[in-house]
Amino acid sequence: MAETLILASGSPFRRAMLENAGVAVEAIPADLDERALEAPLKDSGASAEDVALVLAEAKAVAVSEKHPGRLVLGCDQTLSLGDEIFHKPADMEGARRHLLALSGKTHHLNSAAVLARDGTVVWRHVGVAALTMRKLDPAFIGRHLARVGTRALQSVGAYQIEGEGIQLFDKIEGDYFTIVGLPLLAVLGELRRLGAIDG
Numbered sequence: 001m002a003e004t005l006i007l008a009s010g011s012p013f014r015r016a017m018l019e020n021a022g023v024a025v026e027a028i029p030a031d032l033d034e035r036a037l038e039a040p041l042k043d044s045g046a047s048a049e050d051v052a053l054v055l056a057e058a059k060a061v062a063v064s065e066k067h068p069g070r071l072v073l074g075c076d077q078t079l080s081l082g083d084e085i086f087h088k089p090a091d092m093e094g095a096r097r098h099l100l101a102l103s104g105k106t107h108h109l110n111s112a113a114v115l116a117r118d119g120t121v122v123w124r125h126v127g128v129a130a131l132t133m134r135k136l137d138p139a140f141i142g143r144h145l146a147r148v149g150t151r152a153l154q155s156v157g158a159y160q161i162e163g164e165g166i167q168l169f170d171k172i173e174g175d176y177f178t179i180v181g182l183p184l185l186a187v188l189g190e191l192r193r194l195g196a197i198d199g
Helices: 012-020 034-044 048-066 092-102 138-154 164-168 176-180 184-193
Strands: 005-007 025-027 071-081 084-086 106-117 120-133 169-173
Touching: 005 012, 012 025, 012 176, 012 184, 034 048, 048 071, 048 106, 048 120, 092 138, 106 176, 106 184, 120 176, 120 184, 138 164, 164 169, 176 184
Parallel strands: 005 025, 005 071
Antiparallel strands: 071 084, 071 106, 106 120, 120 169
16 A cells, blocks of 8 residues: 655655656645754765765755655755755856856756655665756856746746756666656656555
8 A cells, every 4th residue: 555755855856757657746845944954964075966865864854854654755956066065046146156167067966865764863864866968158147047937936047958958968877756856767766665665
């Protein structure tokens, strides 16, 4: 008997991916200060993958402690360019700066997924994808952002590859779902192993 998974996220993209795959989902976002959790990690020199994993785990554990017996999925995604970790841009100027910094370079998207039950982690995974952005003319960046509008503020890279953002790239190596923010194949495999979905 499949169980309803709690998604410790308000992301409509993650929820839609799970629902489209036939997973029954209830979204209960974790109420955490992610930047406060991340601050000591930055000081310790943690990798972008580690940061994503710690944040995903914090979300899964926090929500699972409030919902005994339920299986909870926590997720987080970081974008790394060399040693620098990017966050969702706060405004359109931030989105412009993101795209200028990524222009002509290869960056990595690190998508972490953690399953927890009763405050205990039962599984963790990080999917990584490498994306090479073509060299972008600053005027084009302005026109692009004018077209996509505030959707640019919904992702760490200021783009959505499932939309017009795909035009920004020369090369992509990695799983589509990982890029969109959830390493779905790995999550589905673990849900089957746990007996949470039919397999």
